[in-house]
Amino acid sequence: MSFYNFENTDPEAEDIHYMKLALAEAHKAIEADEIPIGAIIVSKNRIVGRGYNLTERFNDVTAHAEMQAFTSAAQTLGGKYLKDCTLYVTIEPCVMCAGASYWTQIGRIVYGAREEKRGFLSKNANLLHPKTILKGGVLADDCASLMRKFFEKKRL
Amino acid sequence: MSFYNFENTDPEAEDIHYMKLALAEAHKAIEADEIPIGAIIVSKNRIVGRGYNLTERFNDVTAHAEMQAFTSAAQTLGGKYLKDCTLYVTIEPCVMCAGASYWTQIGRIVYGAREEKRGFLSKNANLLHPKTILKGGVLADDCASLMRKFFEKKRL
Numbered sequence: 001m002s003f004y005n006f007e008n009t010d011p012e013a014e015d016i017h018y019m020k021l022a023l024a025e026a027h028k029a030i031e032a033d034e035i036p037i038g039a040i041i042v043s044k045n046r047i048v049g050r051g052y053n054l055t056e057r058f059n060d061v062t063a064h065a066e067m068q069a070f071t072s073a074a075q076t077l078g079g080k081y082l083k084d085c086t087l088y089v090t091i092e093p094c095v096m097c098a099g100a101s102y103w104t105q106i107g108r109i110v111y112g113a114r115e116e117k118r119g120f121l122s123k124n125a126n127l128l129h130p131k132t133i134l135k136g137g138v139l140a141d142d143c144a145s146l147m148r149k150f151f152e153k154k155r156l
Numbered sequence: 157m158s159f160y161n162f163e164n165t166d167p168e169a170e171d172i173h174y175m176k177l178a179l180a181e182a183h184k185a186i187e188a189d190e191i192p193i194g195a196i197i198v199s200k201n202r203i204v205g206r207g208y209n210l211t212e213r214f215n216d217v218t219a220h221a222e223m224q225a226f227t228s229a230a231q232t233l234g235g236k237y238l239k240d241c242t243l244y245v246t247i248e249p250c251v252m253c254a255g256a257s258y259w260t261q262i263g264r265i266v267y268g269a270r271e272e273k274r275g276f277l278s279k280n281a282n283l284l285h286p287k288t289i290l291k292g293g294v295l296a297d298d299c300a301s302l303m304r305k306f307f308e309k310k311r312l
Binding site for chain 2: 055078095102120
């Protein structure tokens with residue numbers, strides 16, 4: 001993991017607060033029968049972007065929660081870069097979303113649960129912007145159980 | 157490069173033909189004062205998607221040529237996956253676009269010129285879908301010189 005600037009602190013109140021809002025986005029995905037991943041982007045204690053997975057509705061495999069959050073944050077802030085922002089996302093981002101975060105130069109990424117198979121960390125390569133700080137494991141159980149329940153229900 | 161299924165053939169007439177169409181998309185980017193990268197997606201000798209870089213116009217760093225081509229191809233074909241398709245793109249894709257191509261399961265990617273710094277090959281990791289065949293160097297000089305001229309003009 002030496003590629004990344006990992007934060008080694010325990011989950012703090014602020015991160016838990018915002019991850020709960022990302023989870024609320026993930027719940028919107030469930031209501032839309034989409035894979036329950038949610039994201040919000042925060043700049044100076046203000047929510048500037050949000051999104052949830054909409055790959056089915058848009059018939060578009062690139063319509064991930066993070067991509068929509070990046071786009072909406074750029075619109076809100078009126079600038080392309082998100083240097084002072086934190087992305088909160090319920091599940092570890094994939095390669096595409098990690099690559100998109102590189103272009104935004106986002107200051108910080110906080111994810112909930114690991115995604116061992118398709119998460120970008122599995123690639124063991126330096127995919128984030130060098131200035132992006134990474135933190136994982138915030139409300140990980142809540143984030144993971146939402147996914148597990150969704151797929152269990154699909155299998156019934 | 158052992159991560160990828162590289163095609164080792166010389167550029168063939170068909171690939172050159174389609175790369176010229178991707179270059180035509182890149183020229184549209186120049187007209188819009190955008191970084192000149194163009195992409196088209198071909199399925200069974202039919203163009204099903206196209207795009208050119210629009211990061212400035214959309215104020216969105218994710219608005220790469222490939223991303224727009226993926227989305228438009230999915231709309232054209234009415235399915236999320238692009239297994240029988242080839243992406244032609246003038247410049248080696250970045251990590252985000254490589255990651256997006258994974259989700260599309262695209263059959264083949266043909267790029268023009270290398271992008272040594274921000275192209276996905278620089279990451280030396282397996283970012284494409286295992287079934288995606290990769291070919292580079294088709295009209296590479298034309299594709300690269302378009303970029304060089306654009307940035308030279310910007311510096312004046």
